[in-house]
Amino acid sequence: MRAPFRLQFEQxxxxxxxxxxxxxxxxxxxxxxxxxxxxxATGHSVGDTYSNMLSDGFFSSTGITDTLGLSTVLICTGIxxxxxxxxxxxxxxxxxxxxxxxxxxxWFGLYFGENLPSFLMIPIVLLGGALCGAAWIAxxxxxxxxxxxxxxxxxxxxxYVAASLVNHFIYRSGSYFRAPNTMFPQGRQVPDSAMLSPIxxxxxxxxxxxxxxxxxxxHWMVRRTEFGYRIQVISDSPRxxxxxxxxxxxxxxxVMLISGALAGLGGATLxxxxxxxxxxxxxxxxxxxxxxxxxxxxxxxxxxxIVSGILFAGLRSGGDKxxxxxxxxxxxxxxxxxxxxxxxxxxxAFRRYKIRVVRTPAVRVEVTA
Amino acid sequence: xxxxxxxxAQGPHHASGAAPVALEAIGIVKRFPGVxxxxxxxxxxxxxxxHTLLGENGAGKSTLASMLCGLYQPDAGRILRNGVPIxxxxxxxxxxxxxxxxxxxxxxxxxxxxxxxVVLGSRDLSFKLNRRELNDAVxxxxxxxxxxxxxxxxxxxxxxxxxxxxxxxxxLYQGAEILLLDxxxxxxxxxxxxxxxxxxxxxxxxxxxxxxxxxxxxxxxxISDRVTVLRxxxxxxxxxSKGQADAKELARLxxxxxxxxxxxxxxxxxxxxVLQIRDVNLTMNGxxxxxxxxxxxHEGEMVGIAGVAGNGQRELADVIxxxxxxxxxxxxxxxxxxxxxxxxxxRELGLxxxxxxxxxxxxxxxxxxxxxxxxxxxxxxxxxxxxVMPEAxxxxxxxxIKANGPEHMARKLSGGNAQKVLLARELSGGRTATKLLVVCxxxxxxxxxxxxxxxxxxxxxxSAGQAILLISEDLDEIMSLADRVLVIYRGAxxxxxxxxxxxxxxxxxxxxxxxxxxA
Ligand SMILES: Nc1ncnc2c1ncn2[C@@H]1O[C@H](COP(=O)(O)OP(=O)(O)O)[C@@H](O)[C@H]1O
Ligand SMILES: [Mg+2]
Numbered sequence: 078m079r080a081p082f083r084l085q086f087e088q089x090x091x092x093x094x095x096x097x098x099x100x101x102x103x104x105x106x107x108x109x110x111x112x113x114x115x116x117x118a119t120g121h122s123v124g125d126t127y128s129n130m131l132s133d134g135f136f137s138s139t140g141i142t143d144t145l146g147l148s149t150v151l152i153c154t155g156i157x158x159x160x161x162x163x164x165x166x167x168x169x170x171x172x173x174x175x176x177x178x179x180x181x182x183x184w185f186g187l188y189f190g191e192n193l194p195s196f197l198m199i200p201i202v203l204l205g206g207a208l209c210g211a212a213w214i215a216x217x218x219x220x221x222x223x224x225x226x227x228x229x230x231x232x233x234x235x236x237y238v239a240a241s242l243v244n245h246f247i248y249r250s251g252s253y254f255r256a257p258n259t260m261f262p263q264g265r266q267v268p269d270s271a272m273l274s275p276i277x278x279x280x281x282x283x284x285x286x287x288x289x290x291x292x293x294x295x296h297w298m299v300r301r302t303e304f305g306y307r308i309q310v311i312s313d314s315p316r317x318x319x320x321x322x323x324x325x326x327x328x329x330x331x332v333m334l335i336s337g338a339l340a341g342l343g344g345a346t347l348x349x350x351x352x353x354x355x356x357x358x359x360x361x362x363x364x365x366x367x368x369x370x371x372x373x374x375x376x377x378x379x380x381x382x383i384v385s386g387i388l389f390a391g392l393r394s395g396g397d398k399x400x401x402x403x404x405x406x407x408x409x410x411x412x413x414x415x416x417x418x419x420x421x422x423x424x425x426a427f428r429r430y431k432i433r434v435v436r437t438p439a440v441r442v443e444v445t446a
Numbered sequence: 447x448x449x450x451x452x453x454x455a456q457g458p459h460h461a462s463g464a465a466p467v468a469l470e471a472i473g474i475v476k477r478f479p480g481v482x483x484x485x486x487x488x489x490x491x492x493x494x495x496x497h498t499l500l501g502e503n504g505a506g507k508s509t510l511a512s513m514l515c516g517l518y519q520p521d522a523g524r525i526l527r528n529g530v531p532i533x534x535x536x537x538x539x540x541x542x543x544x545x546x547x548x549x550x551x552x553x554x555x556x557x558x559x560x561x562x563x564v565v566l567g568s569r570d571l572s573f574k575l576n577r578r579e580l581n582d583a584v585x586x587x588x589x590x591x592x593x594x595x596x597x598x599x600x601x602x603x604x605x606x607x608x609x610x611x612x613x614x615x616x617x618l619y620q621g622a623e624i625l626l627l628d629x630x631x632x633x634x635x636x637x638x639x640x641x642x643x644x645x646x647x648x649x650x651x652x653x654x655x656x657x658x659x660x661x662x663x664x665x666x667x668x669i670s671d672r673v674t675v676l677r678x679x680x681x682x683x684x685x686x687s688k689g690q691a692d693a694k695e696l697a698r699l700x701x702x703x704x705x706x707x708x709x710x711x712x713x714x715x716x717x718x719x720v721l722q723i724r725d726v727n728l729t730m731n732g733x734x735x736x737x738x739x740x741x742x743x744h745e746g747e748m749v750g751i752a753g754v755a756g757n758g759q760r761e762l763a764d765v766i767x768x769x770x771x772x773x774x775x776x777x778x779x780x781x782x783x784x785x786x787x788x789x790x791x792x793r794e795l796g797l798x799x800x801x802x803x804x805x806x807x808x809x810x811x812x813x814x815x816x817x818x819x820x821x822x823x824x825x826x827x828x829x830x831x832x833x834v835m836p837e838a839x840x841x842x843x844x845x846x847i848k849a850n851g852p853e854h855m856a857r858k859l860s861g862g863n864a865q866k867v868l869l870a871r872e873l874s875g876g877r878t879a880t881k882l883l884v885v886c887x888x889x890x891x892x893x894x895x896x897x898x899x900x901x902x903x904x905x906x907x908x909s910a911g912q913a914i915l916l917i918s919e920d921l922d923e924i925m926s927l928a929d930r931v932l933v934i935y936r937g938a939x940x941x942x943x944x945x946x947x948x949x950x951x952x953x954x955x956x957x958x959x960x961x962x963x964x965a
Contacts, residue, residue, distance in 0.1 A: 303825045310821065313812045319769060320799075320807050321821045322789035 082434050100424040101374065105388075107424075108416035115412060121405050129402050130410065134395025141391075142279035148390035149285045149350070150175075153343030154368025155375065155382040155389075156292050157210075161228075161336035163299065163377040164312040166221070168333060170232025171340035172365025173239035174210040178341025180246060181209025182348040183254055183267060183355040190268030198270040203284075203345045210341015211334045213239060218333035222326040228333065240360045247357045254355045264354030273349045282350040289383055291339075296379035308332060340365060367393075370418050389414065465492040467529070468655050469514065469545065469624050474523035476509050476679075483509040484520070485679040491624060491655045496646060498658045498666050500700055501676035502893040503860050507659045508550065510676070511626040514657070515547035516540030538567075544623035548613040548630060556602035560584065560595050564616045587619045591648045607638035614645065618654075625649065626657045631665055632891060635755075643669055661700070661893045663693040675699040701895040709926035710905045711946060716929070717745030719781075720796075720882045720913035721766065726775030728761055728937075735761045736772070737938040743882065748904070748914040750928025750945065752921055754957055758937035759917045760802060763884050766915070767799040768792035780881050793822060796881030798872035800888060804861070808868045811857035815842065815849060815867055818856050823876035841870040846899065862896025865889075869903050873912075883907055886917045901927060921953065935959045 113123045133140045154171045161168035168174075185205030190198055217231035246254040248262050256265040273282045299305035311318045311325045318325050343364065348354070371389050375381035396410015470490040476483045483506045491497050499507045512518040514525065516534030524531055527543050534540050537547070554563045561577070561584040581597040588595045593611050601609060610630060617625055627646075631639045646656050646669060660666050666673060673685040675696065683699040685692075697705040721743040728736035736758050743749045753759055764770040766777060768789040776785045779795040801807045809818045816831055816838045838852035845866045849859060856864060865888065873880060888904065889897040904927065908914055918924050924931055924945075931948045933941035933956035941956035943949070 301828055303827050303829055306817070306820070306825060306829050309813065309817075310810050313810050314806045316803070316807045317810045317821065320767075320789070320801060322768075322793075 096428050100428055101421055104420040104424040105417055108413060108420045111416045111420070112409070112413045116405075116409065121409070126399065126405050126409065129399060129405075130392070130395035130413075132395075133398040133402065134391035134393075139279070140395065142276075142281050143394050144387060144391040145285055146275075146280035146282065146351070147394050148387045149282065149288050149346050150343045150364050151367055151371055151390050151393075152288050152292060152383055152386035153346060154340050154365050155371035155386045156295055156368075156379055157336045157339035157343065158368040158372035159375060159377040159379055159382050160295060160339060161332055162372055164308050164329070164332050166329060166333055166336070167229045168214065168217075168232050168336045168340075169229055169369055170214065170217070170234075170236045170365075171336070171343075171368045172363065173232070173236030174213045174337045174340035175344040175365040176236075176239040176243050176359060177213040178206035178210040178344025179348055179352070179355055179359060180242065180254070180344075181212075181341065182206035182345035183264070184209075186267030186271035186348060187253065187265060190271045193270060195270040198268075199273060199349055202267070202271050202349055203287075203342060206345025206348065207338040207342040210344065211338040213341065214333050214337030218330045218337075221333065222329040236365070243355065243360060244357055246355060256354070262357075264356050266354045267348060271349060272353055275350075280351065282346070284346040284350060288342075288346065291342075292379050292383050299379060304328075304331075340368065343368075370414070374418065374421050392417070465494055467491070468493045468527070470526040470529075471510070471514060472524045472526070474510065474513060474525075475521045476506075476513060476518060477521050478509075482679050484513070487523070487676070487679070487681055489514075489674055489681070491657055492671075493655055494650050494653050495671040496650055496656045496658055496669055498660060498670035498673045499676060500660060500663075500666050500673050500696060502661055502700055502895060503862065504678075505661075505676040505700075506679040507676055508628050509679075511547055511628055511657060511659060514540075514624075515545050515626055517547070541620050541622070544621060545626070546617035546620060546622035546624070547626035548610065548617060548628060550628045550632065552609050552613055554601045554609055554612060556600070558601060559597065560599050560601060560604075560612050560615075561597035563601055563612055564597070564619050566616075568620065584615065584619060588615045590652075591615075591618060591645055593645055606633045607635070607641075610634070610642070611645075618649075622654070624655045624657065626659070628659045629661070630658070631660060631662060639665065663696050663700075663894065666696065667693055677702055697894050700893070703895075705894050705898055707894070707898060707901070707926070710901065711927075712746055712748065712929045713909055714746050714911075716747040717911060719744055720779065721915065722776075722778045723766070724776045726762075726765060726772045726777065728758075728765060728770065729773045730761070735937050736765065737936075739775070739937075739939055741932060741939065741942075743913040743915050745881075745913055746908055746911045747930070748908050748916055748928050748945075750924035750931045751915065751917040751934050752924045752931055752953055752957055753919070753934035755919050757934050759886065759934055761937075762934070763799065763801070763886050763915075763917055766792070766884055767797060790877075794877050796878050798822075798875070798880040798883045800865075800868050800872050800883070800885040802886035802890075804864045804868055805856060809856040809864055812855065814853045814855055815847070815859075816852040818867060819852075819871050822871060837874075841867075841874060845870040845903070862892045862899070865892060865896065865900060866903075869900065873903065873907055880907075880912055882913045882915070884915045884917070887919060888916070889920065889923060890918075921950070921957070925950065925953070933957055 109127065116123045116126055134144055135141055154175060157171045157174070158168065182202045182205055186198070186202045189201060213235060214232060217228045217235065220226040220231065221228045246252050247264055254264055256263045273284065275282055299308060307323050307328050310321065310323055311328055315325055367389060371382055371385045374385035392410060392414050396413065397407060399405040399410055400407045467490050472488055474484050474487040487510055489510065499510065501507050509518065513520045516537045516539045519535070525534060526532065532543055534543070540546065555566065558566065561580045564584045565580060584597040593615055595608065595611050595615055601612060604612065610633065614625070630642060634642060649656060658669060673696065674681055675683045677700060685696065719742045724740050726736055726739040727734070739762065741749065751759060751762070761770060765772050768784060768787060768791060771786045776783060778784060779792060779797055782795050784792045784795055805811045810821065816834060819834060819838055820829065835852055842849055842852065847863050847866045847870065849863060856867065859867065872883060885904065889900050892900065904914060904916070916924060916928055925948055928945040931943050931945050931953060932939050933953055935957065936959065941953065943953065
């Protein structure tokens with residue numbers, strides 16, 4: 078039997094502007110509907126779950142400030158991923174660079190903290206974290222630029238090494254990073270001068286604004302500067318870059334180092350913020366991996382990462398609180414995040430193709446006779 | 447397979463005596479956002495004829511053919527098959543009416559064999575393929591029309607010409623009576639074109655009809671029984687029968703004005719040496735790509751390098767442009783050594799380079815015209831687009847580039863306009879005034895109107911005193927523009943002659959590597 082109609086995909090020559098906004102919005106709603114079906118199937122109240130999630134994530138004063146606080150690190154790892162992705166460099170090891178950024182930030186904090194004032198210490202710790210994040214990606218960057226080795230594999234593998242490093246520094250007795258004379262292995266707290274205090278009664282730190290400004294600055298850099306111009310040329314056509322005397326190798330290394338530095342900075346914001354010490358718990362949180370999703374949602378646009386980062390943070394923090402406020406398992410939040418990503422990426426098809434419904438008429442079998 | 451036996455020609459405007467009309471389109475209209483691609487087009491195909499659709503790029507040829515095969519739906523108009531109105535909601539429906547199209551961009555699966563590609567999409571395949579039978583069936587169809595293909599070959603390994611043959615075999619295997627060939631010669635080398643024309647004849651001999659789409663006048667005049675000319679979506683003329691097609695008349699119908707492609711030579715005496723190449727050798731991966739190349743190009747002179755593709759032309763251009771370093775030998779531009787100093791140094795000495803590939807090498811497809819103008823220029827740390835804007839607007843105007851302004855994306859330009867952007871950038875100088883222009887295949891794939899413009903631009907640059915190195919496979923072009931013709935064969939210059947008195951036979955023989963015998 079034939080269906081009475083079928084769907085035909087027509088490639089668009091141009092994507093209408095409004096779809097750029099419409100597709101992500103519709104995707105989020107579609108994901109919420111999919112999530113609702115899941116909630117119904119598992120016997121939870123859709124209304125309660127969603128209203129709790131939304132108010133805990135966005136629409137209450139503690140909810141939104143918690144979200145913005147959490148978004149700080151997520152925007153960092155988001156721009157880290159987006160910055161590399163836009164040149165088709167798939168740094169998926171932001172997670173590892175974040176760990177090393179934390180290690181570095183902690184070291185700078187512990188080493189200089191006692192002697193220097195806070196207004197010097199905070200920049201030092203943040204830059205130290207960024208520097209270490211960049212160092213962690215230096216080898217993948219170099220082999221990619223020189224030998225063309227896939228950065229996907231190298232950056233991912235180094236994430237596991239970084240995780241072991243974190244554990245090593247905490248669990249090895251006598252470690253510089255380990256708090257002395259405690260029963261349980263625990264990180265040593267950085268001195269006060271290397272810590273920021275939260276804004277008012279919230280979980281937001283001033284680093285949030287630093288990260289927002291940084292995203293906007295990078296957005297501007299990509300669009301307006303010679304460096305951004307080179308990135309655009311190389312990502313679109315490496316052969317045109319060669320023709321114009323633009324060195325793809327050098328730019329590859331530079332872009333990857335910046336990407337690693339941004340992820341490392343994300344780790345450092347945790348140290349000067351809520352963590353205050355190297356904490357092995359970080360390896361279960363997946364902030365670095367979340368950056369990949371956030372970048373994909375923002376289609377690698379640095380400014381849009383701010384929005385997708387906050388959205389993601391809200392879902393996450395709202396989802397995490399579900400367990401406390403209702404009996405809904407925490408996995409609902411995780412599932413919703415996955416659904417949103419799936420729908421958002423699936424929505425790409427609508428941006429690139431026009432979908433037409435074609436009626437299939439009864440087919441005449443005889444041809445010409 | 448009985449269509450030819452049936453009388454279907456009931457159209458009132460078809461005189462008696464002609465073969466029956468196999469397919470007729472009446473009053474076809476097709477609109478795309480912002481363009482009227484087909485405006486009230488009438489077109490018909492008789493059984494056993496070659497009917498050509500001629501028109502410049504963007505005239506609406508592919509659109510019309512796509513509607514005739516069921517890929518697009520017309521907004522208005524009717525299609526008759528043997529006089530009977532039909533609906534073509536999909537290419538599959540087209541096939542059921544015996545209509546198939548070979549698209550400009552092939553639709554083959556690289557990893558499948560020829561036979562697998564040919565039967566792909568056939569509904570009546572049994573679940574388990576019997577390869578032997580399949581291969582034999584495909585080979586049988588291919589042999590009938592003298593189309594040599596190996597059914598067991600993997601499509602990914604085939605040349606473009608061979609892939610096209612697979613597409614044609616596929617159409618025939620699926621029972622096509624009417625074949626729509628969309629610019630089939632665009633991707634072929636001359637020998638392959640001859641072969642294709644033989645195949646087309648073999649097909650029309652057995653009562654198949656062929657719609658041949660092209661914008662190349664010479665071949666159209668040769669192969670067509672009838673020609674319909676399209677311009678801006680409208681039919682501008684029909685030229686009746688074989689032999690009558692006059693290239694000049696066709697060109698006028700196609701472009702809408704008279705076209706002049708007469709020979710042009712340097713009108714001023716030539717000046718100082720600008721490009722000096724001495725004993726250049728290039729070895730890549732152990733292969734000698736260039737051997738002992740030495741020649742000069744002077745101010746106001748155009749030197750043409752003729753040769754069959756793949757004889758080292760591309761590398762020669764890259765060596766001059768500083769993109770490749772020669773293994774030995776020297777290059778100087780304007781008296782200064784440029785060997786081994788890279789592309790930017792070469793440009794600072796006055797080099798401009800129009801590479802063979804426009805989009806992807808010469809131009810960045812996703813960037814605007816404005817940004818593409820900046821590609822070979824000096825850019826500040828903060829790219830100052832505002833200050834280049836007036837110049838971009840001026841160049842678009844001066845070079846008659848059809849675009850919505852400097853922000854128009856390069857990818858959306860037609861081939862001719864992309865080439866004009868490239869020439870505009872390279873001729874207008876960037877880091878310094880252009881002294882030496884290296885151009886590769888500047889008119890390949892362009893339609894006559896654009897070819898005329900590009901040739902005029904090159905001639906103007908020569909008159910303005912620039913030294914030009916024209917590297918092209920198009921022998922006609924070299925013969926009618928170059929003041930001096932060099933022939934490259936296997937990386938060596940094997941023949942040199944003044945352009946004015948060059949003999950087509952001698953140059954052609956040199957290109958084929960026959961110099962020793964004829965000298
Ligand atoms: N799928 C499409 N969507 C929008 N515009 C199109 C599409 N296909 C063709 N056009 C436009 O229609 C016009 C005719 O195109 P086409 O039929 O491809 O010309 P030709 O084959 O003669 O070069 C052009 O202006 C082209 O840009
Ligand atoms: Mg076409």
